[in-house]
Amino acid sequence: MQPDRRSCGAAVAEVARMVDDPAYAERVSGAGMFAAAVLARHRALTGPTDPLGRAQLPWPPALGTPPWAIARDRSAGGTRHVARPVNPFARAAMLARIRRAAALGPVPVYVGSRLLPRHVVLVLDPDLSTYDPAVGRPVEVADADFVAATMGLAGWSTPWFAVLPLGT
Template sequence: MTGRWGGELARLDLRQPDQRSCGAAVLVLAEALGNERYARRLVAGGRPRFTAEVLAMHRRVTSAVDVAGRPQLPWWRAVGTPPWAVARQLSGRTGVPHVVRALWPRRRSRLLAAVRAAVLAGHPVPLYVGTARLPRHVLLVTGAGPQPGDPLSVYDPALGRTRRLRAQELVTGSLSQGWAVPWFVVLPARLSPAGRRTRA
């Protein structure tokens, strides 16, 4: 996390409050990184404020109405946050349309370039990871080095902190920490490479 408020936020306990709120925690941090006023409130409120915001976000993005007041498909909170709900929340809060892209093996290099471009342009990127069968966890890519092979900075809500993810791990689909298989990224549409769109 970069910038003054990124540093302040990094000092908080940013662990997800329960087993199913990783996607909501990612959305709260993404909002804070792009909204100084919101970040100040989180920092001032500490862990209790972060927990309350995450639980409220989880209720909001799985309800029958999205952030813009439009109907959306409600979702079972017990199974987490679907990627299309994350895309709708980010689109509504940033004013930049976001899309869900599947990380199929042949597309990973191209999508990694789009992730880097998005992050360098100031757009944190949610990344769904899991087993070979199912996505199980959501991370947030918050930073990238200047060179294509440089590691990515990734917020992991299970740990409550940022860690490094080697670019090659994403391309090969074998992450060395936590869940091993990358499934989806949620990208700004204008920075996303052309290709088939998943639900968003």
Template sequence: MTRLQQPDRRSCGAASLVMARRLIDARYAGLVHDQATFAREAASLHRRLTSLADVRGGWQVPWLRAVGTPPWAAARDLRLVTGVPYAVHPVRLRRRVWPHLAAVAPDRPVVVYVGSRLLPRHVVLVTAVEDDRATTYEPSSGRLVDVPRERWESGALRLAGWDLPWCVISPR
């Protein structure tokens, strides 16, 4: 499988959402199959997710591009891609994270904001959950990694240097 990485330090959320669309839409995956195309798509989506208009042209709260993808815009994009309503769930109490990850289905990936004790700093995409392991797309490396449930719940994620889950965007 080709490694598809986020194009810059602030587009991890957009890269995760582009990957989600690739997983759900085979035709789109065929069009976005190399790093150059993936990078263009992620950069374009990042601009749309942080602008005054959402991907369908509706009004949304603007957001500073320098701080990444706003969670509500990620939830809206997942709803548009999957046809299923998504919600933002704070999970600072780590024991609450796994039930939201368990909502993953092949056509319903889950986005997770991870970070330090003080701030969320990175976005990853959970694509499957099986046997207490979450297959996770890590956009800074462009790899799929298996993250055991214990690491999700203990706060030792080690995803791009970040350990703590902050919020999960999953189907309602």
């Protein structure tokens, strides 16, 4: 579960790393370890350099985690990731891309209101089992809810961005 109201992106980054690296998951599973790792990751994701040490536009931590920072963080594993906007007139096509990517690994997705992205979740598999850091566990997302922008993830319904491996 995310330790504060603005670290959902960092919590998603930590869970993605845990899925990718079970040994790391074991190390951060102790009492208080996950929360500390999330807060440290949030500072890193919004700081002046990315996980690879490259300069990045600093971001006010109070605004959460920008999509490009999550993309760079996911790219640190060796496969380049990019933040792709979800076209409101082509959500079904983006959902198909998310499913293909989720067969390869977890997919961060930004959701929000009709006006702004406000929350980050992590699609764990092609069946759309989705880790919601606001509740700290996977929830199911129906295809129709994604396409209609009625998901209700931590109160947010509209998909805004998906962080996908390049080429998916």
